[in-house]
Amino acid sequence: xxxxxxxxxxxxxxxxxxxxxxxxxxxxxxxxxxxxxxxxxxxxxxxxxxxxxxxxxxxxxxxxxxxxxxxxxxxxxxxxxxxxxxxxxxxxxxxxxxxxxxxxxxxxxxxxxxxxxxxxxxxxxxxxxxxxxxxxxxxxxxxxxxxxxxxxxxxxxxxxxxxxxxxxxxxxxxxxxxxxxxxxxxxxxxxxxxxxxxxxxxxxxxxxxxxxxxxxxxxxxxxxxxxxxxxxxxxxxxxxxxxxxxxxxxxxxxxxxxxxxxxxxxxxxxxxxxxxxxxxxxxxxxxxxxxxxxxxxxxxxxxxxxxxxxxxxxxxxxxxxxxxxxxxxxxxxxxxxxxxxxxxxxxxxxxxxxxxxxxxxxxxxxxxxxxxxxxxxxxxxxxxxxxxxxxxxxxxxxxxxxxxxxxxxxxxxxxxxxxxxxxxxxxxxxxxxxx
Amino acid sequence: xxxxxxxxxxxxxxxxxxxxxxxxxxxxxxxxxxxxxxxxxxxxxxxxxxxxxxxxxxxxxxxxxxxxxxxxxxxxxxxxxxxxxxxxxxxxxxxxxxxxxxxxxxxxxxxxxxxxxxxxxxxxxxxxxxxxxxxxxxxxxxxxxxxxxxxxxxxxxxxxxxxxxxxxxxxxxxxxxxxxxxxxxxxxxxxxxxxxxxxxxxxxxxxxxxxxxxxxxxxxxxxxxxxxxxxxxxxxxxxxxxxxxxxxxxxxxxxxxxxxxxxxxxxxxxxxxxxxxxxxxxxxxxxxxxxxxxxxxxxxxxxxxxxxxxxxxxxxxxxxxxxxxxxxxxxxxxxxxxxxxxxxxxxxxxxxxxxxxxxxxxxxxxxxxxxxxxxxxxxxxxxxxxxxxxxxxxxxxxxxxxxxxxxxxxxxxxxxxxxxxxxxxxxxxxxx
Numbered sequence: 001x002x003x004x005x006x007x008x009x010x011x012x013x014x015x016x017x018x019x020x021x022x023x024x025x026x027x028x029x030x031x032x033x034x035x036x037x038x039x040x041x042x043x044x045x046x047x048x049x050x051x052x053x054x055x056x057x058x059x060x061x062x063x064x065x066x067x068x069x070x071x072x073x074x075x076x077x078x079x080x081x082x083x084x085x086x087x088x089x090x091x092x093x094x095x096x097x098x099x100x101x102x103x104x105x106x107x108x109x110x111x112x113x114x115x116x117x118x119x120x121x122x123x124x125x126x127x128x129x130x131x132x133x134x135x136x137x138x139x140x141x142x143x144x145x146x147x148x149x150x151x152x153x154x155x156x157x158x159x160x161x162x163x164x165x166x167x168x169x170x171x172x173x174x175x176x177x178x179x180x181x182x183x184x185x186x187x188x189x190x191x192x193x194x195x196x197x198x199x200x201x202x203x204x205x206x207x208x209x210x211x212x213x214x215x216x217x218x219x220x221x222x223x224x225x226x227x228x229x230x231x232x233x234x235x236x237x238x239x240x241x242x243x244x245x246x247x248x249x250x251x252x253x254x255x256x257x258x259x260x261x262x263x264x265x266x267x268x269x270x271x272x273x274x275x276x277x278x279x280x281x282x283x284x285x286x287x288x289x290x291x292x293x294x295x296x297x298x299x300x301x302x303x304x305x306x307x308x309x310x311x312x313x314x315x316x317x318x319x320x321x322x323x324x325x326x327x328x329x330x331x332x333x334x335x336x337x338x339x340x341x342x343x344x345x346x347x348x349x350x351x352x353x354x355x356x357x358x359x360x361x362x363x364x365x366x367x368x369x370x371x372x373x374x375x376x377x378x379x380x381x382x383x384x385x386x387x388x389x390x391x392x393x394x395x396x397x398x399x400x401x402x403x404x405x406x407x408x409x410x411x412x413x414x415x416x417x418x419x420x421x422x423x424x425x426x427x428x429x430x431x432x433x434x435x
Numbered sequence: 436x437x438x439x440x441x442x443x444x445x446x447x448x449x450x451x452x453x454x455x456x457x458x459x460x461x462x463x464x465x466x467x468x469x470x471x472x473x474x475x476x477x478x479x480x481x482x483x484x485x486x487x488x489x490x491x492x493x494x495x496x497x498x499x500x501x502x503x504x505x506x507x508x509x510x511x512x513x514x515x516x517x518x519x520x521x522x523x524x525x526x527x528x529x530x531x532x533x534x535x536x537x538x539x540x541x542x543x544x545x546x547x548x549x550x551x552x553x554x555x556x557x558x559x560x561x562x563x564x565x566x567x568x569x570x571x572x573x574x575x576x577x578x579x580x581x582x583x584x585x586x587x588x589x590x591x592x593x594x595x596x597x598x599x600x601x602x603x604x605x606x607x608x609x610x611x612x613x614x615x616x617x618x619x620x621x622x623x624x625x626x627x628x629x630x631x632x633x634x635x636x637x638x639x640x641x642x643x644x645x646x647x648x649x650x651x652x653x654x655x656x657x658x659x660x661x662x663x664x665x666x667x668x669x670x671x672x673x674x675x676x677x678x679x680x681x682x683x684x685x686x687x688x689x690x691x692x693x694x695x696x697x698x699x700x701x702x703x704x705x706x707x708x709x710x711x712x713x714x715x716x717x718x719x720x721x722x723x724x725x726x727x728x729x730x731x732x733x734x735x736x737x738x739x740x741x742x743x744x745x746x747x748x749x750x751x752x753x754x755x756x757x758x759x760x761x762x763x764x765x766x767x768x769x770x771x772x773x774x775x776x777x778x779x780x781x782x783x784x785x786x787x788x789x790x791x792x793x794x795x796x797x798x799x800x801x802x803x804x805x806x807x808x809x810x811x812x813x814x815x816x817x818x819x820x821x822x823x824x825x826x827x828x829x830x831x832x833x834x835x836x837x838x839x840x841x842x843x844x845x846x847x848x849x850x851x852x853x854x855x856x857x858x859x860x861x862x863x864x865x866x867x
């Protein structure tokens with residue numbers, strides 16, 4: 001029998017956890033302990049990795065001020081993901097930890113060194129989620145008037161990845177010799193300046209720290225637009241994808257794999273994980289009712305519109321809920337806009353919001369753990385691979401949700417032989433390439 | 436009888452000792468050695484551990500990377516993740532990594548500091564440096580470093596900007612109002628619209644106000660602009676121990692500058708870097724010191740180190756002659772400290788006499804050294820010591836000699852704290 005297994009990750013961020021629902025009463029996860037326990041629960045369930053999303057601004061896209069964003073704590077407050085990745089790695093021993101850092105705002109040398117340090121601390125389980133950032137609001141926090149144009153951001157990101165890879169390779173694998181006879185810790189002949197001079201970046205090198213266990217971190221990417229896909233196909237070890245239904249998922253994955261092959265890469269070296277937001281219940285009826293309750297929440301539409309406004313810098317408060325959207329363009333997250341807007345569908349904004357379900361999920365998963373596991377298996381069979389990324393509604397996590405996924409859904413998947421029940425590789429890249 | 440003084444430890448995230456009698460380290464860079472050490476320091480009731488940092492492999496000594504790498508001056512990991520791990524493994528110890536105002540984008544740094552202050556429950560500090568080496572600048576795409584005084588002008592504006600970002604959320608902005616479903620009140624979160632000569636940022640910060648509201652600030656200002664920056668912002672200062680007179684003069688100067696800036700001098704604690712050598716008997720300690728400081732390895736290591744931070748090639752000078760005039764755009768305080776034993780001293784005497792740990796020598800039994808430290812503090816007036824390894828290379832034996840030998844002797848004399856009474860770093864520093 002062939003290996004039917006697919007990969008599992010979780011897409012979350014260092015924002016508040018649930019604080020205003022019947023089984024979520026915290027709202028103060030800022031010392032990190034809640035999320036460390038989440039990582040431990042996920043490691044028990046044998047997830048490949050936890051991915052910490054990030055953005056660098058308090059949005060004012062919806063309605064022209066920050067009221068809605070701060071009221072619902074949508075995207076802010078949000079802590080820096082890198083320190084959380086460090087303590088998650090320290091609190092686990094097998095699962096990968098992936099933090100988001102922006103090529104638009106991090107100086108390359110600093111990012112290369114930080115990633116190297118984190119990969120050492122995680123003993124080879126660190127990943128970098130490469131983003132170019134999509135909001136003028138972020139750019140303005142960093143002294144720019146507006147963000148660089150969308151496709152140019154990816155050209156810059158290409159060069160950025162090039163320079164940081166050269167920095168990671170500036171230490172040969174055996175540069176640390178620890179030779180007691182000659183009192184030599186590292187052999188300087190095996191450490192090289194890179195003298196990088198590109199169009200956008202310049203760095204002399206070498207990196208001033210050791211080569212990390214994986215050499216370079218695992219690269220995660222979320223390219224939705226054609227230019228973004230091209231970048232991901234060239235660079236990524238794993239891709240975060242949102243697509244409409246099994247057909248959309250298959251088309252996306254086939255496209256990325258074709259682009260990878262065209263660039264001389266083995267498509268199997270890229271694991272495309274699709275974002276889903278399962279709604280689970282003891283019975284199917286309970287799950288369906290739960291989903292209905294969530295969708296009819298009076299705050300739901302505003303939160304959904306605020307979210308899509310934030311990542312596109314388009315003020316969706318200006319549009320009539322019961323009319324179709326006018327044609328829109330964004331310099332921000334093009335893939336997210338296209339997914340949300342369902343161009344050509346003729347749907348009203350209200351319908352689009354309900355379709356989006358408060359999150360960008362690829363297929364709707366509602367039911368008992370066994371039913372949802374079955375649906376996930378079927379979907380993967382149709383798509384061809386490579387797995388799913390769990391994302392809680394609005395990425396707002398509670399102990400209850402974590403437990404339902406890790407103690408309900410995952411065991412149901414494991415019973416079907418659909419996901420891993422043990423880790424066999426100490427490194428994240430090895431875990432991703434195991435099957 | 437002198438009052439209590441403060442203790443900190445000065446280290447960096449490099450290989451622990453790997454080629455001495457008491458160390459087989461440097462094998463991996465997971466941070467475990469230093470995390471264990473943080474627990475030792477907390478047991479000894481240190482105020483904080485400060486993690487130095489640099490962003491380059493130096494070629495200053497002899498024109499190649501050979502000596503820097505041979506002696507393990509580098510590899511050196513990013514200090515921030517280590518600070519996070521140390522904080523995570525302790526409950527009271529302050530953690531202070533170094534970050535450079537020349538290279539960190541201010542918004543990233545402000546947010547990182549806020550995050551780690553949360554993770555540590557208010558025990559985070561930022562050691563503000565401007566960086567001192569052209570080689571670092573070249574890693575960041577510049578041809579050379581900004582001129583010394585301009586670096587401080589930038590740093591001053593930088594501190595103003597990040598302070599504004601930390602203050603962009605009023606302390607009570609998070610309301611968690613269950614009735615109205617409001618997590619944070621947007622009328623208490625403000626853009627800063629900062630436009631300075633060097634930096635620009637709209638704000639607000641996109642994360643929650645941290646337990647200390649702003650991290651504790653550490654600084655090592657030696658030059659006049661450095662001292663001024665420290666007097667304006669620092670909660671603690673890393674200072675060289677260049678003799679009792681110089682130490683006292685330095686602290687008096689900082690106090691005067693603080694008053695001129697409207698600050699209470701009690702709000703900044705000057706800690707002097709020292710490297711005590713302790714043994715079971717005085718003779719043993721002296722012999723140990725002699726062995727360490729006259730070892731050819733130590734001399735070569737120290738010359739590579741001082742070359743690295745000043746970008747002056749000390750390989751060109753005769754070890755047995757006094758130094759000619761030297762000048763640096765890098766760490767002027769370190770150079771001054773290195774030269775402080777006197778211009779008539781030979782290079783060998785400078786290196787073996789004190790190295791970078793100043794010229795207040797503590798050597799003896801724990802009891803003797805504790806008494807001497809008390810006597811020095813009484814004459815200087817305060818505020819404490821920052822311990823560092825005499826050879827900049829740590830092993831568990833040296834750490835234990837300090838945390839389980841010297842510090843208990845200090846505690847018995849009532850010279851250092853025997854319990855923490857506060858939980859946050861700034862409060863530790865202000866306790867006495």
